[in-house]
Amino acid sequence: MKQKLKSILRGTHLYKKFGRYVHDARNRFFDLKHGVSTANTVGLHELDIENRNVIFAIRYECSDPKLFHEIFDSLKIKHEDFAFVDFGSGKGRALLFASEYPFKKVVGVEFSPQLHRIAQDNIRKYKSASQKCKKVESICMDVINYDIQDEPAVLFLYNPFKEEILSPLLAKIENSIEVHPREILIVYVNPELEHIFEKSKMLIKIESGTWHSIYKNV
Numbered sequence: 597m598k599q600k601l602k603s604i605l606r607g608t609h610l611y612k613k614f615g616r617y618v619h620d621a622r623n624r625f626f627d628l629k630h631g632v633s634t635a636n637t638v639g640l641h642e643l644d645i646e647n648r649n650v651i652f653a654i655r656y657e658c659s660d661p662k663l664f665h666e667i668f669d670s671l672k673i674k675h676e677d678f679a680f681v682d683f684g685s686g687k688g689r690a691l692l693f694a695s696e697y698p699f700k701k702v703v704g705v706e707f708s709p710q711l712h713r714i715a716q717d718n719i720r721k722y723k724s725a726s727q728k729c730k731k732v733e734s735i736c737m738d739v740i741n742y743d744i745q746d747e748p749a750v751l752f753l754y755n756p757f758k759e760e761i762l763s764p765l766l767a768k769i770e771n772s773i774e775v776h777p778r779e780i781l782i783v784y785v786n787p788e789l790e791h792i793f794e795k796s797k798m799l800i801k802i803e804s805g806t807w808h809s810i811y812k813n814v
């Protein structure tokens with residue numbers, strides 16, 4: 597009965613509106629607490645991206661702290677052995693979250709110079725007594741041109757681009773695994789293009805929730 601009521605409520609306009617307020621409040625609180633600026637959504641038309649792949653990009657929206665930590669707290673890996681790479685890292689919000697875990701290094705790839713500069717600023721300003729990884733950097737480039745390093749890694753995707761970019765990026769990741777076999781995990785938040793992963797012979801889904809899926813190489 598309680599479950600049924602919950603699922604009816606979830607579909608209502610009021611519930612969604614309330615959920616949005618809670619999400620926004622959480623985002624603003626994170627920025628205030630850590631002295632950074634990551635919360636505001638930025639449309640692609642407001643950005644300075646001189647790259648033809650901009651037509652396949654999704655606008656900047658930051659990761660949610662609660663969801664990120666729910667996913668990463670349950671990840672059973674030895675963080676020290678893994679790099680964290682965020683493809684489409686925007687203002688660096690997910691990089692700051694990831695730096696709370698003892699990853700070997702944390703890297704963000706973002707093709708908007710404007711967002712990249714904000715990310716660099718946020719990395720510098722981030723205040724946290726519990727930060728475990730200090731090797732955090734934002735790189736300004738198209739993910740398609742990023743050289744995937746030969747090391748175990750957790751690759752993070754918060755619904756950053758369309759199929760035209762995700763497909764070749766996945767092919768590049770698979771090729772890199774083939775050449776240098778190692779453990780690769782892909783955390784895909786707001787996974788709108790799961791059908792692309794389903795075509796893969798190398799990646800299997802090991803977890804899925806309402807807002808995310810996790811893939812791993814076999």
Ligand SMILES: C[S@@+](CC[C@H](N)C(=O)[O-])C[C@H]1O[C@@H](n2cnc3c(N)ncnc32)[C@H](O)[C@@H]1O
Pocket residue numbers: 649652653654655656657658659682683684685686687688689690705706707708711737738739740753754755756757761
């Ligand atoms: C939904 S935001 C994700 C932000 C960040 N990952 C987070 O979790 O807070 C998507 C980001 O991907 C970037 N993006 C889209 N296509 C890209 C590409 N081809 N190369 C690099 N960045 C890209 C956009 O500019 C935008 O900042």
